[in-house]
Amino acid sequence: MKNTVLALSLLFAAPMAQACETFTIGDISVEHAWSRASIGTDRPGVLYLEITNNGTTDDALTGLTTPAASMPMLHETVVTDGIASMPHAASVPVPAGQTVVLSPGGFHGMLMGLTNVLKEGETFPITLTFEQAGSLDVSVDVLSMRVEAAACDDAK
Amino acid sequence: MRRRQIVLSLAGLAGAAAFTLGLGAWRTRNRSVHNPLLPLPLTSMDWRLINHVGQEVTPADWRGRPAMVFFGFTYCPDVCPTTLLDIADWLEALGPDADRLTTALISVDPERDTPDALANYVSHFDPRIIGLTGSVGATARAAADFRVSFKKEPAGDGDYTMNHTAGVFLFHANGQFASIIDFHEDRRFAVPKLRRILA
Numbered sequence: 001m002k003n004t005v006l007a008l009s010l011l012f013a014a015p016m017a018q019a020c021e022t023f024t025i026g027d028i029s030v031e032h033a034w035s036r037a038s039i040g041t042d043r044p045g046v047l048y049l050e051i052t053n054n055g056t057t058d059d060a061l062t063g064l065t066t067p068a069a070s071m072p073m074l075h076e077t078v079v080t081d082g083i084a085s086m087p088h089a090a091s092v093p094v095p096a097g098q099t100v101v102l103s104p105g106g107f108h109g110m111l112m113g114l115t116n117v118l119k120e121g122e123t124f125p126i127t128l129t130f131e132q133a134g135s136l137d138v139s140v141d142v143l144s145m146r147v148e149a150a151a152c153d154d155a156k
Numbered sequence: 157m158r159r160r161q162i163v164l165s166l167a168g169l170a171g172a173a174a175f176t177l178g179l180g181a182w183r184t185r186n187r188s189v190h191n192p193l194l195p196l197p198l199t200s201m202d203w204r205l206i207n208h209v210g211q212e213v214t215p216a217d218w219r220g221r222p223a224m225v226f227f228g229f230t231y232c233p234d235v236c237p238t239t240l241l242d243i244a245d246w247l248e249a250l251g252p253d254a255d256r257l258t259t260a261l262i263s264v265d266p267e268r269d270t271p272d273a274l275a276n277y278v279s280h281f282d283p284r285i286i287g288l289t290g291s292v293g294a295t296a297r298a299a300a301d302f303r304v305s306f307k308k309e310p311a312g313d314g315d316y317t318m319n320h321t322a323g324v325f326l327f328h329a330n331g332q333f334a335s336i337i338d339f340h341e342d343r344r345f346a347v348p349k350l351r352r353i354l355a
Binding site: 039104105110112 | 237268317
């Protein structure tokens with residue numbers, strides 16, 4: 001138990017140096033993983049990132065796990081006839097040779113049941129599960145509530 | 157004799173036509189000429205909500221000022237922060253003129269969005285944004301006046317999100333509905349729409 005607490009606190013205190021790091025497994029690479037600072041832990045947090053499939057086989061992001069939230073889920077914001085809904089997405093397709101962006105107003109990770117307040121400047125780990133490539137650990141930057149894109153020089 | 161019959165039957169027809177028109181007019185007497193898909197003028201609205209500092213607000217309180225109104229909820233991770241960030245960005249682009257504008261978020265999730273919850277949320281975006289909430293009935297009343305729909309959507313583990321109309325409604329200072337800014341509309345289109353209601 002003590003070890004878990006220590007490990008968790010280390011995870012949450014991880015330096016923000018890897019801000020714009022790229023994480024790779026097989027043909028899949030992930031960058032610009034970010035979230036917004038939260039007000040308390042009641043409201044769900046958000047996860048945005050960019051996934052590039054450098055291979056020739058279609059893949060898909062099928063799951064999220066993180067110590068930062070008890071129930072992380074994939075969702076997509078859809079606006080139909082002016083009405084916004086946020087259906088649960090079983091997976092996010094990542095076709096061969098393409099980059100898929102989880103960004104405000106589209107696909108996003110919804111971090112329900114935050115275990116800690118997400119504080120600006122901190123990072124937290126998340127494990128992404130891909131249908132083909134397997135599992136990939138990614139570090140997520142917590143940015144200000146007032147940010148609309150990752151704070152990397154090369155961010156789109 | 158024949159002429160008399162013609163005159164009588166024509167009079168009968170005219171009478172029937174007048175009756176039909178009159179009946180139609182009577183039956184639609186309470187129906188406004190308003191497009192049923194667009195918000196009512198603020199002056200015809202009839203809601204009563206509580207702002208994020210606990211004061212009661214009615215449409216009459218907004219008389220004489222242009223207004224920008226949108227519906228949302230603070231337990232929403234994507235759409236609402238995006239809309240609020242867009243709005244904060246537009247207010248900044250408008251400069252001091254934005255002070256003449258009433259900017260309000262009406263919560264579609266009054267169960268979780270208490271005045272306090274709204275206060276600590278809107279303050280993170282722009283201090284000029286007012287949060288409004290109320291009972292479920294009061295919220296439904298406001299939504300009906302704005303022609304907004306909202307619906308609770310289960311999200312697992314007893315949690316829920318809200319589906320809701322995502323546009324931002326603009327009103328002239330006289331309360332007339334002006335235009336809608338769509339969800340995530342480019343600021344190149346949004347800011348001029350706001351300038352028109354401020355003119």
